[in-house]
Amino acid sequence: MDQKLMTINLGPQHPATHGVLRVVLDIDGETVVGCRPEVGYLHTGIEKTAEAKLYYKAIPLTDRMDYLAPMSNNLGYCLAVEKLLGVEIPPKAQWARVLLAEATRINSHLVWLGTHALDIGALSMVLYAFREREDILKIYEAVSGQRMMSTYFRIGGLAEDLPEDFGSLVQTMVTNVRRRLQEYEDILTNNRIWRNRTIGVGRLTKEEAIKSGVTGPLLRASGVKHDLRKARPYSSYEKFEFEVPTSDRCDCFGRYEVRMEEMRQSLRIIEQALAGMPDGRFRARAPGVVLPTKEETLYSMEALIYHFKLTTEGFSPPPGEVYVTIESPKGEIGFYMVSDGSPMPYRMRVRPPSFVNIAALPKLVVGRLLADVIACIGSIDIVLGEVDR
């Protein structure tokens, strides 16, 4: 039988490519027979840039990779440098980090939910999801003064202490998001169009998922119960009670179920963190490697000297290498830091979850219809800033 293949470009500027992703598709009628994702349009050289900066100056760069989860990126980077330095973080800073990292997870998942549903045709979801996201951006603004590129975490703790209205803002967010999550599910879960567009679409079996190296909700929706918050707890996650949701569906609907439940679990963690937030310092007392607080510089000459020396000369971790991974909203983000004993990282490598996850796209879409490609890209939840770095 004659087969007429057509090669088309999906993107790079297609709204459903979630940034600047080009997918070269070979199609037979409407059936996809070949798929080659092409990335790199947003390559900003973050790893190279970080090698020419003092350690603490690379924190704002990490915000800009996954701009929907800046706090998670800050956390991974700070943990890696803190491991190199051997600095111990005060409990208050650890708990605040957990709380904010979980708020970030909800933030990222809400944008995913809104845009994924938008791609599939549920237009109102994006308005609803961005409405709830506003509550989280208010928290970002209260703690850091920024709504998006927060740069709130510091090596050794936090940039500033938590503001006075922090508790009420978080409580409002938790109440709103919990109530609205139920509304979202009422709209989508039993919606016939939603189910037809997602169930059985973009299948990735457990074996394929492990072989491809995918992580995060994509891996858990393929039936692998792996979450670094449980497997290798960091920043005192071992003190919080929560479940790791999984699904055996291995399809787009499974990923939807996993992410919705993850948001509920994040709310649980946030409530625990808020209720038990310890008192005390928000930054480690480690002169020479951790900046003193602003208040200390006002009455202590030594603190002022350390502040000056740290901001001009930086600090020099001992030579060595560390690889620290955390469970970001998209999956496993890893920071491989190599120190040669100088005040700048000899090598900073970011293992980006979106980059590895999007590489598995051909497995999801080959044999499916063209319209399913849109659903599959959405279900992976990529941020191209992180894919390209």
Added chain:
Amino acid sequence: MDITTRDKVVARFGEKLLETSTAFDELTFLIDKGDLLAVVRFLRDDPALKYLHLSDITATDWLDRPKRFEVVYHLYSFDLRDYVRVKVRVGEEEPIDSLCSEWDGANWLEREVYDLFGVKFTGHPDLRRILTWEGFEGHPLRKDYPLTYEVPQFTYNKDEPPEVIK
């Protein structure tokens, strides 16, 4: 955790390991490039280890060493809940075995190392640049690749080289 992995790999490969170290609670094996496939297969397939997840492939450029590149592999075991690092040193024009036959996820990670460092992988099915474009000159993450200010290109300055930062 590390002890099991360390002991088993040392018992299996013995003298072939160039260096075994644990620093910052992280276990590292430095191996010869000819042993790469054998070592990672052992780490993945041994029933007591099961490092099934290829977390990352990257490289470091040590410009003044005779073999300037260190290709770094991070593997994770879901059972042991731990990472292991495998490192291989290669020279500038020295190819290294691809892991694409073992893990599908190695494909893009190796392409990235090739693009940004210029390390070639033997047996890779599609070794092309990934983050920069075809025709891009040089490999940006090499230490001798200059970091420059981005200069807007106009007709009057299009032939001027960009200003180097360091």
